[in-house]
Amino acid sequence: MTTPMHPLWLWFHKTGSPPEFYRLAGRLLPWFWVLTVVFGVVGLYLGLVRAPADYLQGESARIMYIHVPAAWMSMFIFAAMAFFGLLALVWHVKISEVLLISAAPIGMGFTAVTLITGSLWGRPTWGTYWVWDARLTSELVLLFLYFGVLGLFHAFDDRRKGARAASLLALIGLANLPIIHYSVNWWNTLHQGSSINLLAGKSAIDASMLWPMLLVAVASKFWFAASLMQRARIELIAMESGKDWVQKLLPAAVPEEPNP
Amino acid sequence: MASSASAALGGLLQRDALGLWRRRGELLNPILFALMVATLFPLALGPEAGRLARVAGGVAWVIVLLASLLSLDNLFRSDLEDGSLDAMLVSRQPLSVLVAGKIFLHWLATALPLIVLAPLIAYALGMPARGSGTLVLALVLATPQLSVLGACAAALTASLRRSGILLSLIVLPLAVPALIFGAGAVEASLTGANALQPLLLLAAGTVLALAFGPLVCASALKLSAS
Numbered sequence: 001m002t003t004p005m006h007p008l009w010l011w012f013h014k015t016g017s018p019p020e021f022y023r024l025a026g027r028l029l030p031w032f033w034v035l036t037v038v039f040g041v042v043g044l045y046l047g048l049v050r051a052p053a054d055y056l057q058g059e060s061a062r063i064m065y066i067h068v069p070a071a072w073m074s075m076f077i078f079a080a081m082a083f084f085g086l087l088a089l090v091w092h093v094k095i096s097e098v099l100l101i102s103a104a105p106i107g108m109g110f111t112a113v114t115l116i117t118g119s120l121w122g123r124p125t126w127g128t129y130w131v132w133d134a135r136l137t138s139e140l141v142l143l144f145l146y147f148g149v150l151g152l153f154h155a156f157d158d159r160r161k162g163a164r165a166a167s168l169l170a171l172i173g174l175a176n177l178p179i180i181h182y183s184v185n186w187w188n189t190l191h192q193g194s195s196i197n198l199l200a201g202k203s204a205i206d207a208s209m210l211w212p213m214l215l216v217a218v219a220s221k222f223w224f225a226a227s228l229m230q231r232a233r234i235e236l237i238a239m240e241s242g243k244d245w246v247q248k249l250l251p252a253a254v255p256e257e258p259n260p
Numbered sequence: 261m262a263s264s265a266s267a268a269l270g271g272l273l274q275r276d277a278l279g280l281w282r283r284r285g286e287l288l289n290p291i292l293f294a295l296m297v298a299t300l301f302p303l304a305l306g307p308e309a310g311r312l313a314r315v316a317g318g319v320a321w322v323i324v325l326l327a328s329l330l331s332l333d334n335l336f337r338s339d340l341e342d343g344s345l346d347a348m349l350v351s352r353q354p355l356s357v358l359v360a361g362k363i364f365l366h367w368l369a370t371a372l373p374l375i376v377l378a379p380l381i382a383y384a385l386g387m388p389a390r391g392s393g394t395l396v397l398a399l400v401l402a403t404p405q406l407s408v409l410g411a412c413a414a415a416l417t418a419s420l421r422r423s424g425i426l427l428s429l430i431v432l433p434l435a436v437p438a439l440i441f442g443a444g445a446v447e448a449s450l451t452g453a454n455a456l457q458p459l460l461l462l463a464a465g466t467v468l469a470l471a472f473g474p475l476v477c478a479s480a481l482k483l484s485a486s
Contacts, residue, residue, distance in 0.1 A: 089479075141433050141436055144429065144432070144433040145433050145434075147429055148426075148429045148430040148433060151426050151429055151430075152416060152417070152426060152430065155417070155420050155423070155426055156419075156420065161419075161483070161486070164483050165416050165417075165480070165483055165484075168416060168476070168479065168480055168483065169416060169430065172412060172434070172476060173433075173434070176433075176434050176437070179437045179465065180433070180434075180436050180437055182437075183436060183437035183440040183441060183461075184436070184440065186440065186441070186444070186458075186461075187440040187444060190444055190447070190448075
């Protein structure tokens with residue numbers, strides 16, 4: 001005798017099936033893009049045009065409306081990857097393998113943006129493009145962690161096996177991330193008595209500067225969701241190219257040669 | 261049963277130790293690599309004693325870290341290829357215990373010689389002798405952690421044909437805390453600051469790595485064997 005499934009579990013399993021997920025992601029995609037544009041345009045307009053210039057750093061501080069949300073996303077996406085990795089390893093959810101692999105390049109992009117905007121911001125503030133500042137250094141190590149996860153995935157011929165290995169590495173990475181962050185801070189205070197903190201006085205930030213930043217942060221979340229859905233759909237088609245639902249969806253798609 | 265697990269572990273260690281002994285020439289490789297890199301630093305930076313002494317502790321640390329990566333590649337690959345791993349998986353013994361034994365043997369064979377060598381390298385580069393005790397202590401506390409991290413990466417990449425650079429790409433970012441606290445402890449003891457804090461943090465990291473590492477490593481091996 002089978003007991004009826006809890007509706008939440010039923011939904012979970014249904015969404016976890018590739019064709020169902022493909023359709024759901026396709027329906028959500030336009031909304032995510034609209035929300036990205038709305039929040040992004042308003043936030044950037046308020047930040048880059050309306051907000052007052054920083055009294056200490058002048059107009060150059062406006063780069064923080066991109067730098068700070070990108071930095072938040074770089075860490076958020078790594079945590080999301082580890083979450084997908086956990087789902088993939090423990091419950092063997094195929095979709096979460098796809099999501100993990102699709103999220104990694106996006107997170108790497110946000111990390112790269114954080115580093116680039118940080119170094120551009122450093123030029124007027126510190127007089128040089130690169131300083132071994134604690135935040136920038138942890139962000140650099142985070143970039144290497146992303147490289148490791150993606151490199152491991154691409155080293156496998158079997159996509160699913162690669163995704164599962166990458167899942168485990170993402171979990172190991174997330175467990176180590178706070179330790180790395182703490183150790184880099186410790187190292188920085190050991191070797192540099194005083195350095196200008198990019199976000200000095202962050203807690204005392206004025207509302208006219210805080211709101212644009214939060215709006216851009218929300219926009220970047222939706223941007224991530226939209227890119228994730230788009231990438232996951234493509235990854236799903238590639239992974240399932242031999243299956244019936246893909247054949248029906250894209251009659252022209254040629255099934256991939258199965259791996260020997 | 262506990263007794264059969266320890267018998268399996270004993271057998272595995274005996275076999276691996278014999279393998280290491282028969283290929284004992286390879287054990288020299290990390291040491292030779294470390295000596296070679298240590299020679300490159302004076303050649304690159306110039307022989308001026310003061311300049312070398314300032315970087316000696318950190319250089320010794322980086323050399324040990326890089327040398328310990330060298331022998332990781334083969335840690336599980338031969339077991340995977342000749343079917344020993346499958347035998348371990350069907351043996352009904354906890355894989356994490358067997359893996360812990362293998363990591364311990366690997367530590368004995370590669371990390372221990374490097375720990376002995378590190379103060380010599382640091383001395384040759386002109387590090388004041390009062391730092392060498394801290395250097396050895398920091399290495400003793402940190403190298404088990406490095407071996408565990410390295411073993412996890414080796415287990416993840418065991419089924420790949422080549423893993424050389426990928427292995428370093430995976431291990432080095434994770435080894436950053438050990439390097440920072442290890443080199444920081446040496447620096448602190450040289451400048452007269454308190455080296456106890458970084459040493460305790462290293463010990464904490466190693467305790468965590470020893471507690472969870474073998475489990476993670478075992479599940480990575482199961483992935484590779486599947």
